[in-house]
Every structure is written in C-alpha cells, then in structure tokens.
Amino acid sequence: MTIIAAADGSALGNPGPAGWAWYVDDSCWRAGGWPHGTNNQGELMAVLDLFRSTAHVPQEELLILCDSQYVINCISKWMPGWKRKGWRKADGKPVLNVDLLKDIDQAIVGRKYTFEWVKGHAGHDLNEAADERARAAATAFQQGVAHREGPGFPGAGGVAPEPGRGAGRGSDRGAGQTRADSESQAVTQTLPRNSEPLAARAGAGPASSGKAGSGAAKVDWSARAPFEPTLFGESGIFGQADLFSELEDEASTQExxxxxxxxxxxxxxxxxxxxxxxxxxxxxxxxxxxxxxxxxxxxxxxxxxxxxxxxxxxxxxxxxxxxxxxxxxxxxxxxxxxxxxxxxxxxxxxxxxxxxxxxxxxxxxxxxxx
Missing domain, CATH: 3.10.450.50 (Nuclear Transport Factor 2; Chain: A,)
Known part of the structure; x- marks a missing residue:
C-alpha cells in the first residue's frame, strides 16, 4: 500500500505567522504553525510531521505531493553533500533551517518514499486541501486564536514538535496534549538558529514519467538526472545547485x-x-x-x-x-x-x-x- 499525501506550508508576510499541513483525506490530515516563520520552514515542517506521523507503519511507502522545489531538492538532492560538510553549503556558510533538516534526515531512515512535484494553486485537490489548512493555521496564529490540528494519522502514537524549543531536541509533544496547552506553548516558541528566509528556490525538476495527478510531474530522484535547460537555453546556477545550496560536483565549483x-x-x-x-x-x-x-x-x-x-x-x-x-x-x-x-x-x-x-x-x- 502507498500512502499518498500532500504537504504544504504558508507564511503571512514571509517571514510572519506561519502554518503547515499534510493531507491524505478529510479523515486523515494534520496542521500546525507558530507565530513567526517562513514558507520554506512550513513546507519542511509539513514533510517532517508526515514522516513522524507515519513512523508506526514504516513498511508503507510514502508518495509526497509537494509544490516546493526547495523542499524536494533539500531532501532528495542536497542533504547528503551538506552532511558530508558538517551541514554547511559549498560556500562554507551554515545550511538554513538546519534543525528541521536534521530531524527530517533522521525521520527518513529506513523509509520508502517518493516526492512528486505539483504546481501550487493549480486546482490539484490534495495540494489545495493542504494549502488551505496550512494557511488557516497561519491565519489563526496571526489572529491569536486556536487552530484546527486535524485528526492526524490513524494509529499514530505521537506528533512532531513544531520548530522552537522542542524541535530536534527529543521533546515530542504527546498526542493527548490539550488545545490549551498547545496555545500556551505557541507564544513562547522561537525558530531554530539559521532559519532566516534565505534559501533559494530551484528551477523546474528533472523530466519524469509515471503516474501523476492533475498535471503533476513524477520525479525519479534515484536517477539523479541533470536539470532541464532553463528558459534561457542553459542549465544555469538556478537550474542545478543554486547559489545557496550544495554543488553536486565539487570540482565544478567556481566563485x-x-x-x-x-x-x-x-x-x-x-x-x-x-x-x-x-x-x-x-x-x-x-x-x-x-x-x-x-x-x-x-x-x-x-x-x-x-x-x-x-x-x-x-x-x-x-x-x-x-x-x-x-x-x-x-x-x-x-x-x-x-x-x-x-x-x-x-x-x-x-x-x-x-x-x-x-x-x-x-x-x-x-x-x-x-
């Protein structure tokens, strides 16, 4: 069985009140947020929570629908190089959103998963549902009201901590925590270090094949194919590893x-x-x-x-x-x-x-x- 879920993030102001959500169907979804964050952090948090929420069924493959090339590239393309360099980019600077990425790196161990890029705001049912819930969570934090957390994944024994005090520090919030507890913690949460909104969004992903929904492009990351030429007839720094990410071939690194x-x-x-x-x-x-x-x-x-x-x-x-x-x-x-x-x-x-x-x-x- 393959679990098909969309993951999305939202930030009002970017950075600003932020939300994240993953969505399988109306009976299986989860959302959260924090008072101050970025779109990229929301997207990463949605993916992290999805992996953690399905950790009790590791034999099931995950098909993750995502409209963020940044997230797909981070997890499927750049992380191995960043880890080799001590979570630093090709220019020696620290990787952004490193706490979330480290947690994702741990959460995907032993898991079977595939990312599928879908165009955002293009009518894809699952993507639209995740986006709606992520935006609602961000709006709730903006207005200082409770947000809908969703039913979660059936059988999940716990939930992932949101970026802040608990992220990456082994203090997962229990599934039975009350809404009031969640609200009282939200006002004290801060984002991880190195979480400034600087990460670049890469260009269109590799050519792909296979099943896809609503115009989605299935990405075969195992092939590690080079990126398609850009609109300007060349791969370009934003088509391969952009200015703020790891270069695949270090020998080709040029200042x-x-x-x-x-x-x-x-x-x-x-x-x-x-x-x-x-x-x-x-x-x-x-x-x-x-x-x-x-x-x-x-x-x-x-x-x-x-x-x-x-x-x-x-x-x-x-x-x-x-x-x-x-x-x-x-x-x-x-x-x-x-x-x-x-x-x-x-x-x-x-x-x-x-x-x-x-x-x-x-x-x-x-x-x-x-």
Whole structure:
C-alpha cells in the first residue's frame, strides 16, 4: 500500500505567522504553525510531521505531493553533500533551517518514499486541501486564536514538535496534549538558529514519467538526472545547485563575481514560476524595493508581490547592456528584456543586504516597436 499525501506550508508576510499541513483525506490530515516563520520552514515542517506521523507503519511507502522545489531538492538532492560538510553549503556558510533538516534526515531512515512535484494553486485537490489548512493555521496564529490540528494519522502514537524549543531536541509533544496547552506553548516558541528566509528556490525538476495527478510531474530522484535547460537555453546556477545550496560536483565549483551573481538573480526574477513564488520573491526583493513601471506607475514591494502572484507575465529573456559596480554593496544592471510581446530597456539596482543581493529599485521603458 502507498500512502499518498500532500504537504504544504504558508507564511503571512514571509517571514510572519506561519502554518503547515499534510493531507491524505478529510479523515486523515494534520496542521500546525507558530507565530513567526517562513514558507520554506512550513513546507519542511509539513514533510517532517508526515514522516513522524507515519513512523508506526514504516513498511508503507510514502508518495509526497509537494509544490516546493526547495523542499524536494533539500531532501532528495542536497542533504547528503551538506552532511558530508558538517551541514554547511559549498560556500562554507551554515545550511538554513538546519534543525528541521536534521530531524527530517533522521525521520527518513529506513523509509520508502517518493516526492512528486505539483504546481501550487493549480486546482490539484490534495495540494489545495493542504494549502488551505496550512494557511488557516497561519491565519489563526496571526489572529491569536486556536487552530484546527486535524485528526492526524490513524494509529499514530505521537506528533512532531513544531520548530522552537522542542524541535530536534527529543521533546515530542504527546498526542493527548490539550488545545490549551498547545496555545500556551505557541507564544513562547522561537525558530531554530539559521532559519532566516534565505534559501533559494530551484528551477523546474528533472523530466519524469509515471503516474501523476492533475498535471503533476513524477520525479525519479534515484536517477539523479541533470536539470532541464532553463528558459534561457542553459542549465544555469538556478537550474542545478543554486547559489545557496550544495554543488553536486565539487570540482565544478567556481566563485562567481558579484556582477555575475546579480545577473543570475535578475534572470531568475524574469521566470514566471519564480515570480509566482511569494517566498522566493520575498527573498529577492529588498524590504524597501520600489519600481517605476513602463506605464509610469509606482510600485511598492507589497503591491508588486501581490500583482506577480496573480499575473507573473510571460517568459522573458535578457540581453545585458552593462553591469556597473556603484559601490561595494551596490550594482547597477542595464539590459534589454525580450519577450513575445516586445522588448523594453530596463535598469535594476541591486544592494547587498546581510549577505544577500536583493533588488532595491527597478525601472523599465518599452522600446519603440514601429
């Protein structure tokens, strides 16, 4: 028998009040959250709790439907390399969300599982059910009210601790804990160290085959196939191991210049799948981001994130005109964007913010098509 479950996370503000959920059917699901977290942490926590909730049936294979390429890559692609390096990335920096990842690494020992990527917010029944419950949990923490925890998995003797005091420290909360106890603990929970919202979202996964639901792509991770070319005709740093993850072939590791790093990030922002990922966009856009659009409209960061989620636009290529270092922590890109509907001249100002290059200002002007 194969247990088919969707796992999803939600964060209001990213970071902000956060929730997670896994869902098999209306009689078998679980949700939780905490006052402050990220989308990625919610996604990881949903997967961790699913493994722990089914630990009493280790002979059953898990088919996990997930709309987060970051989570799939972390567990199925990057973790072995991170472990060899003492849970550090190729650049020597600590792995983000390491407490959750270590717990997942322990929970999957001896388990048979397969991840299947599904497109989020695309009408997939199980994914939509998990997303709805994760968002409801995040909303409950935002409003300071009790959230629905769900019936859990039949026969499960315990539940996983949420990130904070208990995560990774062997203090699993008992299944019989009351709702009042849960609420009293929620206000004191804090996230694990190294849990800042910096993890990059990878590009589309490998080509796949096999059963899939609602347009889902089955991923055969055992083959460890290379990623498909990106929209720009190359595998690229965001198609394989991105700037913040482990490179599969350490011999190919190359130190990117700041200009190349920023250019790669700009290319990533032109991808529709990235533009609909609020978690990733929240990382790429500076907190004080502003844009003057080609129509003359002034955009704030929040307005832009909401607009991109509803309409990510079409695939767009980039023709670099110049990349100028204005200061140690500021780079100006000038380029021509090329799309099916036409071209535009664009300028982007990227600033180094706590070790992460983030887009501070953008302006675009449509080119004369006559």
């Amino acid at each position: 990117l210049s700041a200009e190349d790093t920023v250019l790669a990030l700009e290319r990533e922002l032109l991808r529709p799948d990235v533009r609909t990922d609020i978690g990733r966009i929240g990382v790429l856009l500076h907190p004080d981001f502003a844009e003057i659009g080609s129509s003359g409209r002034f955009w704030t960061r929040d307005a832009m994130m909401m607009a991109l989620e509803e309409d990510p636009g079409e695939p767009t290529d980039l023709e670099l005109l110049s990349a100028d270092r204005l200061s140690d922590n500021t780079i100006l890109l000038n380029y021509r964007s090329l799309a099916h509907t036409g071209s535009a001249l664009r300028s982007s100002v990227w600033m180094l913010d706590r070790g992460q290059w983030r887009l501070r200002f953008h302006q675009g002007t449509l080119e004369n098509q006559s």
